[in-house]
Amino acid sequence: MARAPAKINLFLHVGDKRADGFHALQSLVAFTEAGDDLAFAPDDALTLAIDGPFGAELSAGDDNLVVKAARVFEPALGAAKGAHITLTKNLPVASGIGGGSADCAATLRGLNALWGLGLDTAALQEIGASLGSDVPVCITCQPQWMEGRGEILTELPALPDLAVVLVNPGVGVPTGKVFGALKERRGVGLPLPPKFASADDLVAYLKDTANDLEAPARVIAPVIGDVLDFIAGQGALLSRMSGSGATCFGLFENGTHAARAAEAIRAAHPGWWAVASRLSGRIYD
């Protein structure tokens, strides 16, 4: 069983648009203990079965990032190889927490092991970059400093232990549309962050940063503002949107407080998805 954890852009600053049409980014990326689950079993053909709360929103066909990841090895192998993959989709789809990218990265890791390919982390990250901007950062699932389009990664020391609540209001905000509506950008000039000695240090650092995509996403989906206000109202140390949205996160000093906040959010907004988790520095295989 492999865990494909939710990615959080603790901050996300946007720079200039590059020649390939993508903007340069700078982001402090962390992972939570909440995520999708995948299992890999030997089989003659490549098959994918999907279950879980958000499984019905995905097809198991060629457009699934799990299938794309499995097929990416074919040219080097010179033939199609089989495996039966089960994906339990616990994370909302296309919601700024990289669930598809994490599934894709978990598949690269899982099949690398199942098929005995012997690829190292750098090779898996390079292959992952051809499948999506956020796939490389999801290969190790450790806190990383992410630059370029997502392909320039620096591993960071473990972050201080913090509880987190993820909240998605169930509206889709297409990434391209959010970048298209972007007006103010902080640029990509920050140096590598220091090692954070405490949760307070990390939160203070984050308060001097932002998610540049939050303002345009809020214009497209004003409910994101309600989500952020609600999280802040639960006593979060910081509330912010992740990626291009619409999932937002709140950082809390302990798990009890985070669990209470998630419960209050679910009670007040039964249509919203809200889970309490922790920031995590583990590799998930």
Ligand SMILES: C[C@@](CO)(OP(=O)(O)O)[C@H](O)COP(=O)(O)OP(=O)(O)OC[C@H]1O[C@@H](n2ccc(N)nc2=O)[C@H](O)[C@@H]1O
């Ligand atoms: C914003 C981030 C931050 O981690 O997270 P998510 O919202 O996906 O979680 C990612 O960079 C998302 O990257 P990626 O997954 O490649 O975005 P795509 O859906 O392919 O991008 C759709 C469109 O958004 C614009 N786009 C995207 C990424 C980027 N760095 N610059 C851009 O200008 C481009 O117009 C692109 O064609």
Ligand SMILES: Nc1ncnc2c1ncn2[C@@H]1O[C@H](COP(=O)(O)OP(=O)(O)O)[C@@H](O)[C@H]1O
């Ligand atoms: N296994 C998968 N899980 C989630 N999304 C997938 C998957 N395979 C393909 N996709 C597609 O990838 C896109 C991005 O998905 P996702 O990584 O969840 O978004 P985000 O990075 O915004 O959180 C979606 O449009 C979705 O339809």
